[in-house]
Amino acid sequence: MEEKSLRSRNWFGRTGKDGFIYRAWMKNQGIPSHEFDGRPVIGICNTWSELTPCNAHFRELAESIKHGVYEAGGFPVEFPVMSLGETLIKPTAMLYRNLASMDVEESIRANPVDGVVLMCGCDKTTPSLVMGAASVNIPAIVVSGGPMLTGKFKGKDIGTSDVWRFHDAVRSGVMDQDQLVMAEASMCRSRGHCAVMGTASTMASMVESLGLSLPHNAAIPAADARRKVVAHLSGMRAVQMVKENLRMSDILTRKAFENAIVVNAAIGGSTNFIIHLLAIAGRIGVDLTLEDFDRLSRNVPLIANLQPSGKYFMEDLYYAGGLPAVMKELEKFLNLDCITANGKTVRENIDKEESYNREIIATVDQPINPLSGVAVLKGNLCENGAVIKPSAASPHLLKHSGKAVVFEDIDDFKKRIDDPALDVDENSILVLKNVGPKGYPGMPEVGNMGIPTKLLAKGVTDMVRISDGRMSGTGFGTVILHASPEAALGGNFAVVQTGDTISLDVPNRRIHLHVSDEELAKRKSVWRSIVKVSDRGYVNLYQTHVQQAHLGADMDFLVGGSGSEVSRDSH
Numbered sequence: 106m107e108e109k110s111l112r113s114r115n116w117f118g119r120t121g122k123d124g125f126i127y128r129a130w131m132k133n134q135g136i137p138s139h140e141f142d143g144r145p146v147i148g149i150c151n152t153w154s155e156l157t158p159c160n161a162h163f164r165e166l167a168e169s170i171k172h173g174v175y176e177a178g179g180f181p182v183e184f185p186v187m188s189l190g191e192t193l194i195k196p197t198a199m200l201y202r203n204l205a206s207m208d209v210e211e212s213i214r215a216n217p218v219d220g221v222v223l224m225c226g227c228d229k230t231t232p233s234l235v236m237g238a239a240s241v242n243i244p245a246i247v248v249s250g251g252p253m254l255t256g257k258f259k260g261k262d263i264g265t266s267d268v269w270r271f272h273d274a275v276r277s278g279v280m281d282q283d284q285l286v287m288a289e290a291s292m293c294r295s296r297g298h299c300a301v302m303g304t305a306s307t308m309a310s311m312v313e314s315l316g317l318s319l320p321h322n323a324a325i326p327a328a329d330a331r332r333k334v335v336a337h338l339s340g341m342r343a344v345q346m347v348k349e350n351l352r353m354s355d356i357l358t359r360k361a362f363e364n365a366i367v368v369n370a371a372i373g374g375s376t377n378f379i380i381h382l383l384a385i386a387g388r389i390g391v392d393l394t395l396e397d398f399d400r401l402s403r404n405v406p407l408i409a410n411l412q413p414s415g416k417y418f419m420e421d422l423y424y425a426g427g428l429p430a431v432m433k434e435l436e437k438f439l440n441l442d443c444i445t446a447n448g449k450t451v452r453e454n455i456d457k458e459e460s461y462n463r464e465i466i467a468t469v470d471q472p473i474n475p476l477s478g479v480a481v482l483k484g485n486l487c488e489n490g491a492v493i494k495p496s497a498a499s500p501h502l503l504k505h506s507g508k509a510v511v512f513e514d515i516d517d518f519k520k521r522i523d524d525p526a527l528d529v530d531e532n533s534i535l536v537l538k539n540v541g542p543k544g545y546p547g548m549p550e551v552g553n554m555g556i557p558t559k560l561l562a563k564g565v566t567d568m569v570r571i572s573d574g575r576m577s578g579t580g581f582g583t584v585i586l587h588a589s590p591e592a593a594l595g596g597n598f599a600v601v602q603t604g605d606t607i608s609l610d611v612p613n614r615r616i617h618l619h620v621s622d623e624e625l626a627k628r629k630s631v632w633r634s635i636v637k638v639s640d641r642g643y644v645n646l647y648q649t650h651v652q653q654a655h656l657g658a659d660m661d662f663l664v665g666g667s668g669s670e671v672s673r674d675s676h
């Protein structure tokens with residue numbers, strides 16, 4: 106890109122009063138005049154926050170990015186955006202993904218940056234930054250924060266998926282509170298995000314398979330010195346991307362999205378991947394549907410042996426060859442000509458990669474599990490579809506019929522699930538309503554609802570569970586999620602009642618409510634929503650404009666982009 110066409114020149118390249126104002130205040134940071142000579146200005150979009158512990162090392166990581174930008178002849182400028190910490194934010198970080206994406210989009214567009222490095226880590230920080238940047242569409246590269254080192258507790262490897270096991274162990278009396286506190290520090294023993302193939306690792310893998318990051322970005326542990334090397338090299342590369350004018354839309358083609366879906370299937374990525382990828386596609390103008398996920402991942406086996414679908418952790422994945430080695434095994438499923446952030450094609454990036462441990466990165470012919478990916482279920486229970494992750498489900502429940510035990514909302518669930526009088530057995534199907542985007546609001550990760558204590562005591566560890574909510578990427582079980590339309594909108598899912606029979610048939614992608622159309626119509630004619638819509642602020646905006654899960658749960662007015670032009674300035 107010509108120096109004079111850099112967007113930063115519209116600020117720093119000016120003469121007179123305007124140029125004075127744009128440069129003078131920047132100089133209070135000790136920046137010498139020659140930094141404003143027309144070199145690419147690289148924004149470093151930082152989601153550091155002590156309230157987002159997964160990203161708490163980002164100030165240090167940003168220094169490595171800056172070193173790279175300087176080395177390549179660029180001018181780095183670091184700026185903060187809203188950070189979303191999965192564990193602390195209430196009611197759910199997902200409620201704020203779209204808000205954070207607006208912050209990112211407007212911060213990039215409004216400022217004199219020619220390219221941007223997106224610093225992503227905890228679950229929602231990746232999609233919110235990618236969505237926001239995609240709506241501006243300037244050169245962008247992602248640096249992920251990296252996973253934590255594997256947890257160690259009582260001689261065993263542990264990670265986030267064990268939280269659910271510990272929870273059930275405490276409820277059934279196998280583990281006491283003191284042991285639970287000991288496990289806390291043992292699990293989160295280094296910087297970084299969740300060490301399993303939860304949503305954060307899924308998102309880091311998503312950006313790498315889309316081509317938005319350098320190879321190996323996904324799996325290098327946060328505590329490994331090579332994480333800083335990737336950050337440094339990404340800073341260097343961001344400068345070159347500006348010079349080449351390699352924009353997000355050049356990388357985020359339909360074929361790149363297809364690659365991401367294939368890779369996500371093979372690694373047993375989170376179901377949250379679906380919602381976030383659909384939202385990113387919407388921002389960059391790629392037509393992607395729920396059916397694409399099922400069709401493209403149907404024949405892809407699980408080849409990465411990672412929790413929660415398998416046994417190992419992200420650290421192990423890196424030592425076994427990382428995501429490039431996984432992609433090498435998947436060669437026949439991938440679009441190898443897609444261009445990536447380093448300027449090379451997928452083919453070039455994976456050419457010399459290999460698995461160093463077949464127990465962790467297997468082959469397509471001898472996979473960890475022939476089942477993978479997500480199955481998209483259709484039927485009269487959810488007219489726009491629902492999803493299930495077969496590799497995290499119990500095989501014997503993938504074809505199952507049972508009586509529904511319905512909870513009208515999360516409060517109803519919490520009140521009654523452990524009631525000894527609840528009429529439920531292991532063949533029942535738990536149904537949780539009003540935890541969708543509008544209903545909760547924010548579509549929380551409560552879909553893998555806990556098994557009733559009285560069934561846990563009998564040794565039941567899995568049941569069919571259906572909701573319009575999401576599940577943590579670290580969760581597991583025969584859990585059907587993202588039912589659309591959600592209960593708050595009054596479709597068939599809104600009127601399912603306790604005692605109705607539901608049939609699940611994952612191999613044939615069906616979910617059927619055995620209630621006649623006439624009866625459903627009768628129930629809907631007297632249905633009234635129990636959801637309260639907030640009367641002000643962002644939550645009102647969200648509840649009024651959020652789209653359904655099968656469209657990515659973006660707000661309707663955020664779909665698409667506005668480019669990088671700024672038509673007016675105030676000086």
Ligand code: FES
Nearest residue numbers: 159227298299305
């Ligand atoms: Fe941040 Fe899991 S809580 S990645």
